Amino acid sequence: MIRALEGNRAVIRTGLLAIVALAFAQGTAVAQMRAPPASEAACEEPTLRCATKATPAFGPDGTLWLVWMAGGQVSVASSHDEGRSFSAPTQVTTKRLNLDWGPDARPKIVVDRKGGIALAFSTFRDEAFNGEVFYTRSADGGKSFAEPKPITANKESQRFEALALDQDGTVFAAWLDKRNRIFAKEAGQKYEGAGLFFTSSSDGGATYAEAKLAREGTCECCRLGLAFAAPGRPVAIFRNIFEGGVRDHAVMTFTDVATPGEVRRVSHDDWQINACPHHGPSLTVAPNGTYHVVWYTNGKARKGLFYAHSRDEGRTFSAPMALGQPGRNPTRPYVLAGPKGTVIAWKEFDGEKTSVHVATSRDDGETWSPPKTISNTTDTSDHPLLVSNGGQVYLSWMTKADGYRLIAIEDQP
Amino acid sequence: MRFRFAAMLGLGVLIASAAALGASPALKPFERGTWQSVLKGHSGRPTLVHFWGVTCGPCKVELPLLGRFAKDHPEIDVVTISADLVPNLPAATQSMLDKAGLSSTENFVFNDGFAERLRFEIDPAWQGDIPRTMLISREGAVTTIEGSAEMADLEKWSAQQLSKH
Numbered sequence: 120m121i122r123a124l125e126g127n128r129a130v131i132r133t134g135l136l137a138i139v140a141l142a143f144a145q146g147t148a149v150a151q152m153r154a155p156p157a158s159e160a161a162c163e164e165p166t167l168r169c170a171t172k173a174t175p176a177f178g179p180d181g182t183l184w185l186v187w188m189a190g191g192q193v194s195v196a197s198s199h200d201e202g203r204s205f206s207a208p209t210q211v212t213t214k215r216l217n218l219d220w221g222p223d224a225r226p227k228i229v230v231d232r233k234g235g236i237a238l239a240f241s242t243f244r245d246e247a248f249n250g251e252v253f254y255t256r257s258a259d260g261g262k263s264f265a266e267p268k269p270i271t272a273n274k275e276s277q278r279f280e281a282l283a284l285d286q287d288g289t290v291f292a293a294w295l296d297k298r299n300r301i302f303a304k305e306a307g308q309k310y311e312g313a314g315l316f317f318t319s320s321s322d323g324g325a326t327y328a329e330a331k332l333a334r335e336g337t338c339e340c341c342r343l344g345l346a347f348a349a350p351g352r353p354v355a356i357f358r359n360i361f362e363g364g365v366r367d368h369a370v371m372t373f374t375d376v377a378t379p380g381e382v383r384r385v386s387h388d389d390w391q392i393n394a395c396p397h398h399g400p401s402l403t404v405a406p407n408g409t410y411h412v413v414w415y416t417n418g419k420a421r422k423g424l425f426y427a428h429s430r431d432e433g434r435t436f437s438a439p440m441a442l443g444q445p446g447r448n449p450t451r452p453y454v455l456a457g458p459k460g461t462v463i464a465w466k467e468f469d470g471e472k473t474s475v476h477v478a479t480s481r482d483d484g485e486t487w488s489p490p491k492t493i494s495n496t497t498d499t500s501d502h503p504l505l506v507s508n509g510g511q512v513y514l515s516w517m518t519k520a521d522g523y524r525l526i527a528i529e530d531q532p
Numbered sequence: 533m534r535f536r537f538a539a540m541l542g543l544g545v546l547i548a549s550a551a552a553l554g555a556s557p558a559l560k561p562f563e564r565g566t567w568q569s570v571l572k573g574h575s576g577r578p579t580l581v582h583f584w585g586v587t588c589g590p591c592k593v594e595l596p597l598l599g600r601f602a603k604d605h606p607e608i609d610v611v612t613i614s615a616d617l618v619p620n621l622p623a624a625t626q627s628m629l630d631k632a633g634l635s636s637t638e639n640f641v642f643n644d645g646f647a648e649r650l651r652f653e654i655d656p657a658w659q660g661d662i663p664r665t666m667l668i669s670r671e672g673a674v675t676t677i678e679g680s681a682e683m684a685d686l687e688k689w690s691a692q693q694l695s696k697h
Contacts, residue, residue: 159645248587392679393590499646
């Protein structure tokens, strides 16, 4: 019924609406229009129950740490019983902030070997939705956090920060930054997208080096994926803007934490669109160095969620493998190389409920198990995330109706 | 004190009534089932439905062009739906519509925390990227433009709609 016709700056599809059938639903529609909750949050307090975004990390002793945004505040708590109960939360922010509420934004957390906790989060600095990235650190096991500071002195716009922890405790940070649009404007040039900027901290996230540009012209509204390819060598995945406004994915392996590498294309999806997909990729690096990546595209070559791997640091990638059921709107893919294999999670929606599906691979991404549904919810939900304590991979999922969930993925490889 | 309270209450009622009376050009909440009522309400008329959002860069460029198109084509029903993936600021939304010359069109704003469900009702394949435009003919044929629309394409479609009647 729907077919692709053409696409210059936009993609045009045609079809026929079943207006008659839809018209019958009008009666129920009117009844349902009475004051539904407009918020994605279950409540407006800074508590975990009210969180719209929650990000996990395991500490070296097996403690689960969770950072979340709720009621305009960022808070942290820990759990010693796999997420069944949490410590009294520590409030990281001291006042209600205009936190970046974009669908791909969330607070970030890494916990180092000594138990030091580094955080990053972003706010909207003005009504034009320009952002500002803040960082903070706890050196006392999460009891208190330093006053959050901007990660860069530049006052233009930064969003979609990501953190990754190296083996030696170095914290690497990357984000999307629009500082160079000023120079483009002054030169009368068009500025497209945003710059991929980065920095690192050699003191566990207490202070960061001066921000540097890795790549100009990346898509400005999608989350980044960040990992370490090897000690001292971060790797990022991002939605790049290739020639002609094609917003396909690329990876960049850094030479070291201060030196960017070349841009290597993940796949030729050919998604030529002048819009904000708000739907970023995910990346994990296996102990043997294999890059596993997942992403969303709506390109001419393929549409939906896809997985691929690279065994040569992103120079070449395997053929994209589709994930999920096309009629169930698969979204928000996440991939994690666990202690015994690789796990992918994503969401699907059937018109009433959202479900999280997982697939697992025991052979470094060559073959995958059939997808398995591991959780459902009937209202809005955060992206499904995966987290490992070194022995087990878990789904970490914040839902509006059912609260926070940490679910062991039992038949993982 | 009581007097002042009564006066304030009266003022409040007055403002609320004025808002209710002026409901037609104001932002309407887009909720579960609204899509079906939009389709029914414009059935048999060529209708352009534009999905956009205040945080969307390309939308800022496209919206004034759409305002011009709506002014030049009174025979086409223009409906805008703010489908931003972030909580909307009604004032910012209305302000952008006003500046774009779209004050008098039928304007909606997503008003359900479960945006996935709203989008699924409109198009199960839509993941929320904006801008997005749906051109609906009198017969119900739909052309979906993902990303910024070319005004020439809109003109062409509009001319086709008029030539058929």
